[in-house]
């Protein structure tokens with residue numbers, strides 16, 4: 001009999017498969033594509049995914065090794081997900097094995113069985129006998145038994161500690177026959193038909209029209225851009241579409257952006273339905289993630305809600321995909337496999353032939369362009385649901401006004417008025433920490449990161465200087481490191497400073513800071529949201545975390561403190577980002593009965609972008625931005641890939657990129673590739689970061705197909721370059737950031 005070879009995708013950066021011999025003792029038909037295989041690799045063992053089997057190999061007979069073990073009896077990934085992963089790897093120019101690693105829950109990557117866990121449960125034996133003489137000299141066991149007795153459903157083995165029950169006590173109680181153990185299958189819950197748990201809101205005309213349009217075509221692929229102003233009730237449309245899908249026996253995949261959209265949004269879904277909801281976001285632990293993934297794959301979960309990687313969850317009965325806040329850049333992964341979950345979701349929806357809804361108040365220009373060209377159906381919600389009106393914009397010119405920790409006097413007055421009316425205020429400042437830099441008033445020294453081309457931010461709470469780019473932390477110096485004088489001053493204001501000042505200005509009002517520092521503790525965000533939810537007057541001061549999808553009915557004033565940042569950036573997407581951020585933050589104002597106001601405090605209050613945005617709204621801005629992109633041939637009117645390199649010495653990264661440039665040039669000629677331009681190599685906008693020098697080569701093309709004709713051979717050539725060994729490099733297809 002001829003030998004069987006296994007072509008395996010291994011977690012390695014190399015863009016190829018690895019051949020192994022199938023051990024003779026395993027039946028040939030057990031090797032189905034999609035199963036996990038353990039193999040020797042150098043001196044290590046790795047777990048890979050079988051992609052295909054073959055009867056021949058190019059590996060010489062004395063070099064080929066036997067696979068060690070087959071880990072699954074069924075393919076881990078069904079054929080459609082295998083195809084999606086393969087497509088992803090090819091499109092993003094990434095190794096297939098590593099693509100699987102990003103797509104799979106951690107525990108599966110590590111070889112954990114792909115089975116729903118059986119949970120061990122401890123129960124007190126009945127009738128309960130707390131006076132048992134066996135317990136008289138064992139107070140801990142007695143206490144443990146009492147606690148167990150209070151839990152008629154039993155306590156899970158791994159939760160014992162939580163109830164201060166030691167494993168020793170349990171073992172002793174088991175010996176004395178006072179407790180018993182049960183094994184429960186976590187997915188055993190009987191399969192009930194999902195139902196509504198809460199009455200629905202009657203849709204308004206625009207919502208109904210959007211719902212009808214999507215519902216009418218719910219048996220086939222079609223992409224919808226649900227462009228609804230903030231507070232227009234997009235979520236209600238999603239919820240009713242989900243109801244229809246569930247009633248038809250389908251599963252629904254809902255993608256949400258990262259960063260704390262968590263509690264509020266999730267609650268709206270969980271409260272609405274009696275259905276099994278699998279959560280796959282950053283706050284679930286590895287075990288929970290695996291359970292959710294398995295429940296989704298087996299069809300046990302009805303609704304799957306997660307951040308970008310949830311896109312890769314296998315689903316048996318997929319009927320609808322929803323991408324909430326589709327413009328959010330957290331859908332693009334910025335490391336390793338640089339995929340865009342929104343774009344892949346479109347690929348997935350098309351392959352599964354199901355509808356996909358992209359929702360946003362501020363759609364990205366790519367999506368608007370797709371709507372214009374007819375690839376997406378555009379559905380507009382132009383009014384706020386439930387009668388609230390759109391907030392009013394006020395541009396506050398602060399060129400000649402002194403700023404008090406970033407807050408001008410007229411703004412302070414408006415805040416006071418709002419609080420006195422019993423309402424809440426949201427202050428937006430997209431800068432964490434106390435001050436963006438510490439400066440010596442004597443010699444002009446400024447706090448600078450030793451590892452990055454960046455300033456160190458002063459964090460007063462910890463009396464530290466921190467680099468927001470590499471994570472470096474040092475104690476705040478007492479004297480100037482240059483001139484030894486003691487006059488070091490924080491320059492500019494971050495959220496910490498604004499918080500401190502607001503608390504002094506409004507001593508009787510709670511001031512809640514919401515940024516990555518103040519919410520890093522588990523549960524901290526929930527506590528803050530509870531205070532806000534009470535409806536009492538308060539001031540929230542925070543970064544873009546505040547901009548994302550929150551519904552704060554009592555907020556009537558939104559203040560944007562420093563809107564100038566995005567007006568000068570070199571990145572062609574900066575103005576789009578800034579417009580989205582301003583509109584999203586502004587959208588938190590006046591969402592219930594009382595009308596909302598938005599004050600944009602700026603040194604550039606007359607900047608055309610701010611004028612247009614505040615007077616004509618996001619869509620007018622977006623149309624103009626699109627026509628500028630067209631005129632300058634930038635995405636979505638061209639396609640980009642960014643080759644980045646970094647190394648300990650600048651010339652190593654440069655050498656690599658110079659080599660890459662020549663190879664790319666040769667390939668363009670050899671393969672007669674049309675309409676591709678190589679721009680660079682140049683130093684990255686932040687040239688040094690975390691001690692490494694960074695440079696980049698931008699590849700711009702007027703067709704996606706031509707771009708990929710170049711990228712695929714280019715990447716395999718780069719892998720074998722000598723200069724590639726002294727640099728780290730990555731290819732970013734459709735980059736969202738150009739640094």
Ligand SMILES: Nc1ncnc2c1ncn2[C@@H]1O[C@H](COP(=O)(O)OP(=O)(O)OP(=O)(O)O)[C@@H](O)[C@H]1O
Nearest residue numbers: 201202203204230231232233234235236385386549
């Ligand atoms: N048809 C309706 N009738 C009455 N109230 C509604 C209706 N639809 C939605 N609402 C209410 O309007 C408010 C805003 O809705 P929702 O949060 O869904 O808007 P959104 O478009 O998702 O907003 P954003 O993009 O700003 O996050 C919510 O309080 C919601 O309960």
Ligand SMILES: [Zn+2]
Nearest residue numbers: 449452467470
């Ligand atoms: Zn740094």
